[in-house]
Amino acid sequence: MMKKVIMYLNQFYGGIGGEDKADYEPSLLEGVVGPSKALDDMLTAGTVTYTILCGDGYMASHTEEALEKIGRLLEGLEFDILAAGPAFMSGRYGVSCAEVCNYVHKRFKIPAVTCMFEENPGREMYPQSMYIMAGSKSGAGMRKDMPKMAAIIDKILKGEEILWAEAEGYFPRGFRWQIQLPKEQTAAKRTVAMLKKKLDGEPFETELPIDAEEMVPIAPPRDASKSRVAFVSTGGLVPIDNPDHIPSAASTRFGRYDLSGKDVLKSGEWKSVHGGYDQTYANEQPMLAMPLDAIRKLEAEGKIGYFHPWFYTTTGNQTNRVNSVRMAKEIVEYLKADDIDTVIFGSA
Amino acid sequence: MMVKEIERSGITVVHVANMTAVAQSIGSNRILKAYSIPAAMADMNETPEIQAKQRYQLMSRALEVLNTEIKEQTVFQ
Incomplete structure (x- = not known):
């Protein structure tokens, strides 16, 4: 029919x-x-x-x-x-x-x-x-x-x-799934083939095209001891139960987690959901992705004037431009509400 | 791209990233080289004590980078 x-x-x-x-x-x-x-x-x-x-x-x-x-x-x-x-x-x-x-x-x-x-x-x-x-x-x-x-x-x-x-022949949609390529064209084999072509001066096609970017004006230097600082990350670190269901790739949302009263991030309380790297290390030591202990030390030494109590996090891999820009704007709204003028941004 | 959007609002950002070429291509201005992709803030093969020192050193360096006048995109080590 x-x-x-x-x-x-x-x-x-x-x-x-x-x-x-x-x-x-x-x-x-x-x-x-x-x-x-x-x-x-x-x-x-x-x-x-x-x-x-x-x-x-x-x-x-x-x-x-x-x-x-x-x-x-x-x-x-x-x-x-x-x-x-x-x-x-x-x-x-x-x-x-x-x-x-x-x-x-x-x-x-x-x-x-x-x-x-x-x-x-x-x-x-x-x-x-x-x-x-x-x-x-x-x-x-x-x-x-x-x-x-x-x-x-x-x-x-x-x-x-x-x-x-x-x-x-459609434009990439930002979904991710496993496929078996014909003739065992593993990433390693494709990379070597691409590298050989590059070394021989032959034309080759990247699998990860990145558009040319317009630039933004460079923000002024700031002395952190007199600044209000926040930490934002696309490293995929989230509370262990991932309460906001942050996806492992092609993210459309970010999490915002309270760091008040915390001096360290402990294994078993946090995990990485980032689908673009081996998460074992960050799961064992979350501060490999978000170095809260170092930040608290710098804060205690007066080298960071004020540290924003919220940690903003999402996964950066395959996250498209529209969602990246929107999430950043939403995060900026939270930051501006607390007069934040300085950000440490962690990514892969 | 998120770094750029945050900086667009006037906030000074240091982008701590291992893939510094990617950070440059997406328009980050102050870029600080991180340790590795799965473990940005310290060397994953080191002892916990050394990792803690590395995190502190990297964040101290990040604060220096934030307070550095630059004329163009710059990758700091």
Whole structure:
């Protein structure tokens, strides 16, 4: 039996109109139009039953209302997956697709697939709520992008195994699982192969690409004996029962733990949940990750003027930019409330 | 990236990290080389007494780094 697909399009691709119709409120069309017809033609395991249409401007300026309205339109309908886009390099459309995919995925507990260019701001918003296929920069790439969406939607609908990001052509989602690579391509073998290529001056591809960073102004030097100091860490050290369920990788949250009255961190009371290194040492001696004894000594000697009583901790491995920035901002709010001007930051 | 966001707010940060190249690539300004990845704050092969001294020395050094004027990203040993 054919599975049911619902597709989200903006006012332009839905044939409502151009920028003058960007305020178009969400509506539900039975059947297909434009890209949803193209998708329907390509799918072998599913059929597009409805198309949701919404203006990019309306979604951008009334996001919550638009999402709730879409939720009401879909209530009671049977469907197995949501498709959206492709959005190319259109920022508003990409963000709309990401918002709708995230909302529908969470409300109706179904998978969602979209497609956009790598620099589209929609790409990094909710990477774990959807598959985002790596798409073209402009609408001229529709013919290339739509088959990518159709291919992964078919795989999902057939219940086939979805491989890792590079193998399927979607952007990494920040999930981590064990896979057996063909021909025993262990990390050691791949590293040596990469190193040989580098030494021979041949082109090679890193497995850990890191984007070029914009810099922030260098904060002024501070004399810690006259400063208010806090300790923040991405080393994954948490209380032994991990009360806040800090994940071992791709973290979305941090813990905040009271150090008042403590001079040391004891084995058996703390542990590391960091999935990126051997935790044995930190479990035996938590102060290998958070050197509270040294800090207390410096505090007693007057070399640290004031030490903030809370310790902030999360895991840094595979934690994406959006979550890193958000967590840091949330931590800064706590720090500012206690007039902290100096931070010692521990990581791997 | 978290280090950078904290520094953006005007807070002076010392990033104690073993992977200093990564710290540089993600925009940390004051970087202090740590002992190792699984044991940043002391040498995991040393005795508990020596580790305690190493932690104290590393944190003392971190305070010096915090009070050092820099013109660009700098890795301290």
